[in-house]
Amino acid sequence: MAESALKSPESSGETTGHEWDGIRELNNPLPRWWLYTLYATIVWSFAYWVVYPAWPLLTSYTTGLFGYSQREVVLEEVARVREARAARGQAQLASASFEDIRSDPNLLNLALATGKAAFGDNCAGCHGVSATGRTGYPSLQDDEWLWGGTLPEIERTIRFGARTSHPESRAGDMMAFGRDGILKRDEIRSVANYVLSLSGKAYDPKLDLARGGEIFAQNCAACHGDTGRGKQEVGAPDLTDAIWLYGSSPEQVIATITNGRKGVMPAWEGRLDDATIRSLALYVHGLGGGR
Amino acid sequence: MALAEHAQRTGSRPAGSVTVLEGRRKVMRLASARPAPTEGQLYAAREKIHPASVRGTFRTVKWAILSVALAVYYGLPFLRWERGAEQPSQAVLLDLDKGRFYFFFIELWPQDVTYVMGLLILAALVLFAMNAVAGRVWCGYLCPQTVWTDLFMAVERFAEGDRRERQKLDAAPWTADKIWRRTLKHALWILIAWWTGGAWVLYFADAPTLVVQLAAFEAPTAAYAAIGILTATTYVLAGHMREQVCTYMCPWPRIQGALTDRHSLAITYRYDRGEPRGSAKKAAALRAAGRPAGDCVDCFQCVAACPAGIDIRDGLQMECIQCGLCADACNTVMRKLGRPEGLIAYDTDANCQARAAGAPAVYKPVRVRTLLYAAMISAVGGIMLYNLATRDLTGLSAIHDRNPLFVTLADGSIRNGYTLRVLNKRPIERAFTLGLDSPLPLRAEVVGGSGNTLRVPADSTQEFRVLVFAPPRAKLDRSTELTFVITDPTTGDRAAADDHFKAP
Known part of the structure; x- marks a missing residue:
């Protein structure tokens, strides 16, 4: 392609002098300020290296003139928030x-x-x-x-917890009526059946409720109250409501009566x-x- | 290659209309004001442009738009709009701290950002429509870069004189007069730039208060920083960069090429009428001899007036912002010569060709493209207006506790916990009544509240924790639908939020 073929009303036809396999690039010069902008960004990047942390070293990094550290900024902010909270x-x-x-x-x-x-x-x-x-x-x-x-x-x-060694601690144990031999196995079954009936739960009609009630009055009412409504001074739960800390199945109730319960809440x-x-x-x- | 490049630069037509270009090439090119590359240089220095002042229709329109636009920009923050006690009284205010945007009677919250999206879509469509009808209307008359550049050029003319004087002053040695004129020019530029930055920050805070704060050096650092940055950009872009912004920084000239078709009007040199160009004397002689003569007398007034430094007679060019000042300059000359005006006017290249071939010119502002734009603008605008007119000033959202989903209470009743957030977009404190809509006999209780009243301060949102109870032994499904309803007894405003009531 002759040089003149590149000429047109829109182009002087001058090329940059670059050529690839016969393909030449027309020279449409960029404005010079554009070039200066590029130089400015390069200068800026050098300034950035000097002023801010930039280069990793073997065990640390270049800290920069200002000693800027994002970690410090965060710590300062945390301290500020603490102060503000206190205020x-x-x-x-x-x-x-x-x-x-x-x-x-x-x-x-x-x-x-x-x-x-x-x-x-x-x-x-x-x-x-x-x-x-x-x-x-x-x-x-x-x-x-x-x-x-x-x-x-x-x-x-x-503050003082429950069943801890603190003198002000909440105290009151559910005794192990079965393990300690206070009640016999069938007595426990009777009283468990009675306890289930207190909260309207399904109970075994084959067992004698009245007998369970008697055992309850003799052994449990001291803490849980005559009607089974519980006593918060000794941490004895209400047995008539819908909430069961150790479960409400007959087996679970029997286990509770047999082995007792001593849940501990630490003193804080x-x-x-x-x-x-x-x-x-x-x-x-x-x-x-x-x- | 040159053709392709030309097509690219003129922006409008790909290789489709070669004949046009070839037809034109014969008539074009005497001299171009576009900087020619210095031999072997890959970068060219900007050639300073000294546009001559002109009078005429386009100039008058541009002055009018400039006056209105700048008056609005500088004055709007001081316009007041009463909204009630404790509410900002500024007509247009972007309160970034509180996350509120006030525009006269409209108040937008951050979640109303969809309106901004709608506005942007609308703005783009209007821009496309303008382009389809009459080319770069935005660039020539409305763009801030054009408006401020015009203002800065007026200041330059005031301080240093018109084109000829300025060219002389450039070449003159540094005398006291030159120093004085240059100092005056730059001082006025910086003053305007500073005022521009100053007006900008007034949109973000109560303007009269901020003005006092700024003067007393008590304003926020961000305000001073914004003023500083905008002062610098205004001074540099409108004073020094000018057409370089349009040619090299702005993407719009490239995009608009794709939005223009053969019926889009543009400031056009009607070469069918202007060519062959020549001096008035020569043209008179030709006409006397009964031979064709063009109306263009090659006086270069159009080139002198051009703020982009191009020759409109070379055809549609990317640098051209279509401000019409060349048309004004040409009309002045045509009037003097007693020839009809409009040698340079809003027209299309297709019409020039048609007339040259003896066919009638065709003007089609109404065509599929413009109709489609109009339809889209109406649709988007309509949707936005409808939305704005029917939007709620009361809002309610509910979130069910994630864990626990429900709590069994001692008496066997079931409790669910919810977090309700109530939006009160009215400028007064309101007390809403909370109600439940559910097939179950549910009862609601506001934690820390009084009964079922939700008190929400003016123009804000408030969170409430609400507990809902199902009576003991009620027959409950695992999940039952439940709707919270709040009503404002005084205004009748109502909002609802759907949720569920969970049970074992």
Whole structure:
């Protein structure tokens, strides 16, 4: 192709001088400022290397003139959030009355958020992430409370635990009536049948209910009450309701009476600070069943 | 190769109309203002363009649009619009902190971002439609780059004089006069650029308050940074870069080529009438001899007036923003010569060919393409208007507790927990009444609330935890449909959210 063939009204026909297999490139020059923009970005990248962390070394990296570190920034932010939280009333959570906290939406929200986080860290292991409990570990979602469902009662249970070595601990055992030889096997079957009848559950009509009632009155009523409604002072559960910590099948009830139950709730005083314990109480109370 | 390149540059037609190009080639090309590559250089310095001032229809239209556009841009933030106590009184406000966009009587929340999408679709369609009818209307009259460049050129003319004076001043040595004129020009440019950046930030906060804050150096850093950046970009783009932005930075010239067809009007040199060009004297002599003579007297007024530095007589070119200033310049000359106006006018290349061949020119603003655009604009606009007119000022969403799905209570009743979020888009606090719609005898209880009243502050959302109870021994399926309904007794506003009630 002759040089003149590249000429047209739109092109001078000048080529860049580059040629590949006879194909030549027309020279349509870019504006020069475009080139300068490229140079500027190169200069910028050098400046960036100097100012900011850039190059990995064997054991560390070039830190740059400003000593900028994203980790430091995060740590600073975390510290700032902690301070802000403290300013928002972390201290008040430890000292203010429950009524005051509940009547202040901001303080209550702070308590609930603190309580939720602390619950996940400390309580969820036994009570479940959603506080639904499982066999032997009570659900905190429902409105049945072994040791009382008011805020001060819940706080006390969290603080000192149940059946711990703490002097203020909740105390009261379900005795092992069978293992310790207090009741005979058929007596246990009778009383278990009676207990099932208390909450309207299906029971075995072949067994004598009256006899079960007598055994209950002699052995169980001291803690569970004459009508079986339980006694929160000793952690004796209500046997007339729909909630069964250790199961409601005849076998499970018989097992409970035979071997006794001694569920332990650890004391959290000393491990969690006051504000956290009280926040936990507010959180648990607010799950839906608080009294 | 050259043809293909030409087609690419003129943007409109691929190789289909070779005859046109060949027909044109004979008549084209005396001189081009486009910078020719310096020998062997892969990069060319920008050649400074000194457009001459013109008078005429297009210039008047451009001044009018410029005045209105700039008045709106600089003044709009100060326009007030009463919305009630505690509510912003600025007619147009983008409150990024609170996530609210106010436009006169419209208030948009972040979740209303679909309207922005609709507006963008609408804007694109309008742009396409304009292009199909009359080419780069946007570029020539409406684009901020054009408007601000025009303003900056006016300032330049004020400080340094018209084309001829400016060219002389460029070549002149640095005298006190030159220093003074240059200083004045740049000072005015920077002042306008600064004002442009300043007006921009006023759309994002209460304008009168922010003005005072800015003056007292108490405004947020972001405001000063935005002003600084926009001052710099305005000064550089409108003062120094000008046509380089349109030619090299903007994608639109490339796209518009695909949106133009043979019936799209564009600022066109009617070569059928203009050629053969020559001096007025020569043309008169030719006409006296009964031989054909074109109306173009080759005076180069069109080239001098062009802000893109091209020669419109070379045909449709990518650099051309179709501002019509060459037409104004040409009309002035034609009037002086006593020839009819419109040697350069809105027309099409196809019509030039037709007339040259003795056929009548065809104008078809109404064709399938433009009708389709109009239909699409009406459809999208209609949908948006309908949506806006019927949108709710009350909203409710419900989320069922994921775990536990239900809780059995001591008396055997079943409890489900929900999180309700109530939206109150009215500028007043409202108390909604919560109701349940379900085949079951359910009872709702708002945690920490009073009865079944949900109090939501003005123009905000509020979350509520709601517990729903089924009575003991009720016959329950594993899942039963349940609808939460909130009503505002004062306005009658109502919102509902569907959910389920779960049981063992």
